[in-house]
Amino acid sequence: MSKSHPAFEFIGRHPIETLNLTVEHYQHKVTGATHYHLAADDPQNVFLVALRTVPMDSTGVAHILEHTVLCGSEKYPVRDPFFMMIRRSLNTFMNAFTSSDWTAYPFATENRKDFQNLLQVYMDAVFFPNLDELDFAQEGHRFEFEEMDNPDSPLTYKGVVFNEMKGAMSSPISRLWQSLTESLYPTNTYHYNSGGEPVDIPDLTHQQLVAFHQAHYHPSNSVFMTYGDISALQHQTGFEELALKRFDSPVPQVHVGLEERFDKPQTVEKFYALDEEESAHKTHLVLGWLLGLNQDPKEVLKGHLLSSVLLDNSASPLRKVLEETDLGTAASPLCGLEESNKEMVFSVGLQGSEAEHAEAVEHLIIDELQRIVNVGVDQQQVEAMLHQLELSQREVGGDSYPYGLQLILHALPGALHDGDPIALLDLDDALQELEEEIKNPRFIPNLIQSWLLDNPHRVRLCMRPDKELAKREEETEKQKLAQIQAGLSVSEKQQIVDLALALAERQEQIDDADILPEVTKDDIPTEIKIIQGEQGAVGDLPVHQYQCGTNGLVYEQVLIDLPDFSEHEKAILPLFNTCLTEVGCGGRDYIQTQEFQAAISGGISARSAVHSKIGDPSACHSHYILSSKALNRNQEALAGLMEDTLYSARFDELARIKDLVGQVRASVDHGITGNGHGLAMMAATQSFTPMAKWKFERSGFAGIQFIKQLHEQLKDSTRMESFAEELKGIQDKLTQAPKQGLLVVDEAGHASALNGMQSRWKKLSQPAQRQEGFKLQASHGQIKQAWVTSTQVNFCAQAYPAVLADHADAPKLAVLGACLRNGFLHSAIREKGGAYGGGATYNGEAAAFVFYSYRDPRLLETYDDFAKAKDWLMSNEMTQAKVDEAILNVISAMDRPGSPAGEAKKAFYQSLYGRTHDVRMAYREGVISSTVNELREVAERYLHPERASSAVLTHSGMKEIVADEGFDVFTL
Numbered sequence: 001m002s003k004s005h006p007a008f009e010f011i012g013r014h015p016i017e018t019l020n021l022t023v024e025h026y027q028h029k030v031t032g033a034t035h036y037h038l039a040a041d042d043p044q045n046v047f048l049v050a051l052r053t054v055p056m057d058s059t060g061v062a063h064i065l066e067h068t069v070l071c072g073s074e075k076y077p078v079r080d081p082f083f084m085m086i087r088r089s090l091n092t093f094m095n096a097f098t099s100s101d102w103t104a105y106p107f108a109t110e111n112r113k114d115f116q117n118l119l120q121v122y123m124d125a126v127f128f129p130n131l132d133e134l135d136f137a138q139e140g141h142r143f144e145f146e147e148m149d150n151p152d153s154p155l156t157y158k159g160v161v162f163n164e165m166k167g168a169m170s171s172p173i174s175r176l177w178q179s180l181t182e183s184l185y186p187t188n189t190y191h192y193n194s195g196g197e198p199v200d201i202p203d204l205t206h207q208q209l210v211a212f213h214q215a216h217y218h219p220s221n222s223v224f225m226t227y228g229d230i231s232a233l234q235h236q237t238g239f240e241e242l243a244l245k246r247f248d249s250p251v252p253q254v255h256v257g258l259e260e261r262f263d264k265p266q267t268v269e270k271f272y273a274l275d276e277e278e279s280a281h282k283t284h285l286v287l288g289w290l291l292g293l294n295q296d297p298k299e300v301l302k303g304h305l306l307s308s309v310l311l312d313n314s315a316s317p318l319r320k321v322l323e324e325t326d327l328g329t330a331a332s333p334l335c336g337l338e339e340s341n342k343e344m345v346f347s348v349g350l351q352g353s354e355a356e357h358a359e360a361v362e363h364l365i366i367d368e369l370q371r372i373v374n375v376g377v378d379q380q381q382v383e384a385m386l387h388q389l390e391l392s393q394r395e396v397g398g399d400s401y402p403y404g405l406q407l408i409l410h411a412l413p414g415a416l417h418d419g420d421p422i423a424l425l426d427l428d429d430a431l432q433e434l435e436e437e438i439k440n441p442r443f444i445p446n447l448i449q450s451w452l453l454d455n456p457h458r459v460r461l462c463m464r465p466d467k468e469l470a471k472r473e474e475e476t477e478k479q480k481l482a483q484i485q486a487g488l489s490v491s492e493k494q495q496i497v498d499l500a501l502a503l504a505e506r507q508e509q510i511d512d513a514d515i516l517p518e519v520t521k522d523d524i525p526t527e528i529k530i531i532q533g534e535q536g537a538v539g540d541l542p543v544h545q546y547q548c549g550t551n552g553l554v555y556e557q558v559l560i561d562l563p564d565f566s567e568h569e570k571a572i573l574p575l576f577n578t579c580l581t582e583v584g585c586g587g588r589d590y591i592q593t594q595e596f597q598a599a600i601s602g603g604i605s606a607r608s609a610v611h612s613k614i615g616d617p618s619a620c621h622s623h624y625i626l627s628s629k630a631l632n633r634n635q636e637a638l639a640g641l642m643e644d645t646l647y648s649a650r651f652d653e654l655a656r657i658k659d660l661v662g663q664v665r666a667s668v669d670h671g672i673t674g675n676g677h678g679l680a681m682m683a684a685t686q687s688f689t690p691m692a693k694w695k696f697e698r699s700g701f702a703g704i705q706f707i708k709q710l711h712e713q714l715k716d717s718t719r720m721e722s723f724a725e726e727l728k729g730i731q732d733k734l735t736q737a738p739k740q741g742l743l744v745v746d747e748a749g750h751a752s753a754l755n756g757m758q759s760r761w762k763k764l765s766q767p768a769q770r771q772e773g774f775k776l777q778a779s780h781g782q783i784k785q786a787w788v789t790s791t792q793v794n795f796c797a798q799a800y801p802a803v804l805a806d807h808a809d810a811p812k813l814a815v816l817g818a819c820l821r822n823g824f825l826h827s828a829i830r831e832k833g834g835a836y837g838g839g840a841t842y843n844g845e846a847a848a849f850v851f852y853s854y855r856d857p858r859l860l861e862t863y864d865d866f867a868k869a870k871d872w873l874m875s876n877e878m879t880q881a882k883v884d885e886a887i888l889n890v891i892s893a894m895d896r897p898g899s900p901a902g903e904a905k906k907a908f909y910q911s912l913y914g915r916t917h918d919v920r921m922a923y924r925e926g927v928i929s930s931t932v933n934e935l936r937e938v939a940e941r942y943l944h945p946e947r948a949s950s951a952v953l954t955h956s957g958m959k960e961i962v963a964d965e966g967f968d969v970f971t972l
Contacts, residue, residue: 005236007244008035016426018394018551019407023422024232028239031219032250035239036421037232038225038407044092044897045115045228046404047235048106049126052254052416053098053216054189059204060196061212063098064140064161068209069105069217070096071135074128076121078511079135080831085121087822087885088518090114090892093402100181100194100341101256102416103216108402110897115230116238117517123242126222131213134503136206138831143484148500151493155485157202157477158857164836165196166792167855170673172272172284173333176463179270180288180334180347183459188257190341198792199473219243220250223415227404256342256417259290265458269355273473274465275790275956276971282465285361286332286349290457294339295419298430301389303344305434306447307337308385309377311348314582314656315594317377318348321368323659327361328353330659330666342417346452349461352666358462369452373445382438384599386431391602391631393427396551398899470792470955507831510877521884521928524891528920531907538757539765543741545754546904550746553602554635554753555627555901557742558642558764559912562608562622562774563733569726570776571706574698576730577606579660580626583653586644590656600637604628604645610694610776612845614806614914620690621913622774624734632749636756647735647763651728654720665711668704669789672972676795676953677837677854683785683951684799685846690776692846701787701953704972738768744904783949786967788956793835795953796853796862802942805844806919811890811926812938813842813849816873818886819935820851824872828865829853838862840869849942859958860965863950870943873936880932890927 004010004026011025021040028035053062070082078084086094093108105126107118141159145151168174178193185191193200226235274282294300310318311331322331329352338345350361397406411421423430437443452458488496533546565573581597581604584590597604606626613619626646630638651657672679679700686696696702714720741764745753758765780801803809821839829838835856842849851866872878898906910920954962963969 003231003233005233005240007240008236014422014426018428019425020551023425025422026232026236028219028244030250031244031247033219033222033224033244034415035224035226035232035236036411036415037235038227038404039232040228040404042228042404043110044108044402044404045110045230046093046106046108046226046402046408047115047119047122048104048225048405048408049122050102050104050223050225050412050416051126051217052101052221053103053194054101054254054256055192055194055212056189058193058197058200059208060140060161060165060193060201061204061209062103063195064136064201064204065209065213066096066098066103067139067161068131068135069125069129069213071139072130072132073124074130075124076516077130078513078515079506079509080511081121081125081516083822083826084511084513084516085118087889088513088516089118090519090523090888090895091118092892092896093405094118098194100190102412104412106405106408108405110895111519111523112230113523114519117519119238120242120517123239126217127219127243129213131210133206134506136209137499137503138507140204140209141201142499142503143496144500145496148504149497151497155481155496157481158834159201160830160834160836161196162198162201163793163834163857164855165201166198166857167673167836168195169198170273170791170793171670172463173670175272176284176286176334176461179268179463180286180459180461181345183266183268183461184288184290184345184457185259187260216254218251219247221253223412225408225412225415227408259343261290262457264456265460267358267460267462269462269464271464271466271469273470273790274467275470275788276467279465279467281329281352281354283353283355284332284349284351284461284463285328285353285358286334286347286461286463287362287365288345288347288459288461289452289455291344291346291451293417293419294342294344294413295417297414297420297423297427298433300339300344300424301427301430301434302447303337303339303346304389305382305385306444306451307346308388309382309444311335312385312388313594313598315381315591315598317372318365318368320591321364322348322350323663325350325364327357327364330663333667333670340413352662355462355464358460362460366453369448373449373453376441377444379441380599381595382444384595386434386438388598388602389427390431391553393431394551394631395553395602396549396899396901398897399902403899470790474957504832507827519888521887524888524928525895528895528917528924529903530917531904533904533908536754538741538761540767541739541741541761541765543743543757544908545743545750546908547745547747547750548900548904550744550749550901552632552746552749553629553901554632554638554749555629555744555905556638556642556753558626558646559740559742560624560734561738562624563737564772564775565730565733569730571697572710572723572726573608573730574703575661575664575707575710576727577608578664579651579657579727580606580649580731581645582660583656584650585648586640587648590650590653597641600630600634601641602629604641608698610691611913612689612691612804612847614804614919617689617804617847618777620776622776632745632752635749635753636760639756639760643761643764649731651724651731654724657724657727658714658720661711661714665707668707672704672789672953673791676791677797677852680795680797680951680953681799681843681850681852683787684783684797684850684949685843685848687779687781687783687949688799688801688846688848690778692848693778694776701970701972705970735763736769737771739764742905742908744901782947783951784967785951786958786962786969787951787953787972788959788969789953789972791953791955794853794856794859794862794958796856796859797850797952798863798866798948798950799846799848799850800942800944800948802842802847802849804847805915805923808926809938809941810842810844811923812930812934813942814890815883815886815927815930816935816938817841817849818889819878819882820869820873822886822889823878823882824869825851825865828868829856829862833858833862833865835862859952859954860961867945870939873939878932883930883932883935887927887930891924894924
């Protein structure tokens with residue numbers, strides 16, 4: 001019997017063998033709060049508390065509340081306990097999320113003391129926050145005069161969430177999804193933007209924020225979820241003592257209502273802002289259906305299976321017609337099932353189209369669905385997609401989010417929407433039932449008929465580009481502010497000045513951090529994990545082998561030394577990466593190849609990797625990496641697929657290659673504003689090392705520009721043929737270059753995986769020809785660039801040449817970055833400047849120290865703050881205590897655990913790139929031993945204004961300003 005705290009009732013327990021854990025279910029006797037504990041033999045413990053939050057407007061109340069909750073509480077009345085705890089913790093994850101109908105506060109750590117510290121802060125923040133009006137003004141929105149204390153200067157809007165959402169809604173895909181849900185859900189919470197629409201955010205009052213907290217943040221309306229090797233009893237003791245004992249009665253839970261159903265399909269037209277000269281072929285056309293509830297795991301699985309059969313790859317019938325039609329350039333990024341809302345959504349469509357094609361696209365999709373209903377679908381495709389579901393169920397993740405948090409987030413919709421979260425985790429029974437049901441050849445056609453064709457709750461959304469929309473919105477905002485300003489009385493103007501001055505004074509206050517719990521340098525583990533592999537061979541091919549808990553999966557990689565490519569071959573390599581795994585191979589055409597990949601593997605990917613070489617700033621490690629994974633039972637077929645892909649990829653499939661380049665071209669715009677700061681940092685460091693040059697030219701602004709230009713050139717059929725020949729030339733060079741293999745597998749699959757390689761890797765195991773190696777040189781010139789795109793906010797970066805990771809100064813620079821971020825830049829750029837984020841970081845690969853800002857309403861003022869950071873470092877405000885906090889930051893990032901397979905791969909690549917145990921231990925010791933004086937010394941050594949390179953991603957309205965400041969201006 002599982003032990004629980006007397007305040008909790010034990011409901012039941014359910015072991016899940018495929019996940020190596022047991023789910024325990026409890027309920028708090030007084031409030032009805034539920035607790036699901038995922039008991040696992042894992043020292044990385046995870047906590048999450050989620051509240052059902054159901055806003056009925058687009059003021060962003062749930063999102064602004066999430067921010068404000070973390071700005072001080074009853075027990076911890078400091079201004080910024082969340083960010084202060086990030087500095088006083090060895091956490092492996094700390095964040096908060098606002099979803100469309102819930103808000104969650106998760107953290108993870110491997111340190112038990114740290115877990116209890118964070119639990120105290122999180123519980124007090126969620127249930128007893130201060131919700132100070134000044135914090136609401138800082139995090140949400142406020143009026144402020146351009147000159148803070150001059151009421152005659154123009155009135156403006158300020159606020160972190162206000163600027164965050166201006167940045168978020170600059171993304172056409174965010175705008176597309178918001179428009180689709182707004183149309184599909186006309187009456188309930190999903191109709192509104194839970195993050196907040198910039199035009200609506202200023203309507204929210206502080207009183208409404210406080211009332212929303214009172215209505216939604218009660219334990220009765222919450223779900224607690226934990227994972228790891230701390231017992232449920234210990235967790236519940238914390239929950240009860242820290243918060244729950246103060247609530248003496250339950251309140252009614254908040255729930256999302258069911259949507260009123262349409263009696264006939266709807267058509268909707270919307271617009272998005274596009275700051276580009278050319279607006280042709282930039283329209284999005286999407287069909288969306290409202291499906292059933294997400295409570296039953298089998299219904300959710302059916303939805304995923306249907307979506308996969310129709311859309312998973314180019315052999316999937318619906319994706320095939322979308323890729324082959326001339327009505328658009330690529331399938332919409334929205335294609336597929338969205339299961340997180342209470343009533344699920346299935347969407348499908350095209351990007352790169354025109355508004356006049358809307359009806360034709362709708363007919364194309366409906367006709368194809370009707371064709372499938374009439375003639376059925378290949379049984380092997382259905383089985384292949386069920387295989388994909390089994391593979392994703394088995395795989396142990398944890399390389400992006402902690403594994404326990406991934407599981408919790410997967411189960412959370414069931415817990416919040418009166419479903420069964422345990423069943424959402426344990427899919428074995430549902431998978432077995434589906435395995436029987438799909439034997440009926442009418443299974444998929446019947447689903448299509450009932451869920452889609454007979455379902456009148458359908459929306460056809462046409463979202464068109466509007467080159468003037470951003471200007472009109474900006475003008476409307478200015479006029480609204482001018483009108484408000486004109487109507488202000490003298491006392492109202494003074495109130496705005498007083499608020500701004502009070503907030504500025506509050507932001508300057510030095511809080512007593514000692515009221516917060518902390519871990520110290522003494523809690524840092526002294527050693528780092530060592531993961532040992534074995535060296536073997538398949539013929540002449542060296543194969544590095546790692547055994548770990550992969551839960552029945554095998555991971556294989558082939559690494560090829562990059563040969564001496566021409567400059568043009570280097571430029572088209574990212575497109576080669578895409579095409580290599582998406583065209584036919586092994587005597588199959590691309591459709592048959594896609595079917596085969598899906599039937600036996602979890603997909604196959606190719607990438608080129610360039611890394612700086614320790615001890616030689618002018619050199620680099622360079623490899624071409626082909627990767628895949630499969631269930632152990634398919635390991636021999638997987639080995640064959642990898643060899644076929646490399647040696648016999650079909651670069652004669654010209655129409656397919658043209659489609660693939662079109663898909664890449666269509667996708668490059670979408671990620672620009674989401675990773676604007678990363679792209680700006682790549683641009684600022686582009687001349688520092690060969691690796692930095694490679695990143696900028698392949699995946700940075702230059703790479704994006706090149707793909708756009710090449711896509712235009714390939715409209716000429718002769719150029720298309722020569723491009724295919726160029727791809728074949730790259731393939732020929734790679735097949736002749738030296739290679740090595742990597743195998744990661746569990747003990748049960750090890751012997752058979754090696755046998756599979758021995759029997760299938762005939763060509764790979766032959767000796768390679770010696771040839772000239774890859775060459776790349778950095779320019780070492782100074783950069784000052786502004787890149788213009790469709791965005792309402794800025795992303796700034798400034799970089800200083802520094803040293804590679806093996807230099808004694810490298811760990812000090814890493815600590816310096818955390819110090820400047822925590823001590824000065826967070827306050828200057830986020831709190832005072834209103835950006836969503838900002839900081840400084842050491843980049844060992846680029847041998848650079850880089851300042852950055854993210855979704856930033858300011859531009860030149862932010863560069864001034866970058867310059868002031870060094871002055872702050874030299875002032876009395878800089879203390880050893882701040883250095884020690886920064887050390888914890890750096891170490892927790894270094895020690896963040898990945899999945900078992902991810903950790904094995906990481907160990908292999910560290911060895912490959914010369915990052916030996918001794919090198920890493922020297923770096924670790926350099927971090928831990930950092931002092932104030934050392935940080936000041938390295939700042940003096942590297943942060944010279946005359947050596948800085950700068951780059952900014954901005955909008956067309958800033959062109960003249962940045963040009964006047966000496967930036968070279970480029971348009972994306």
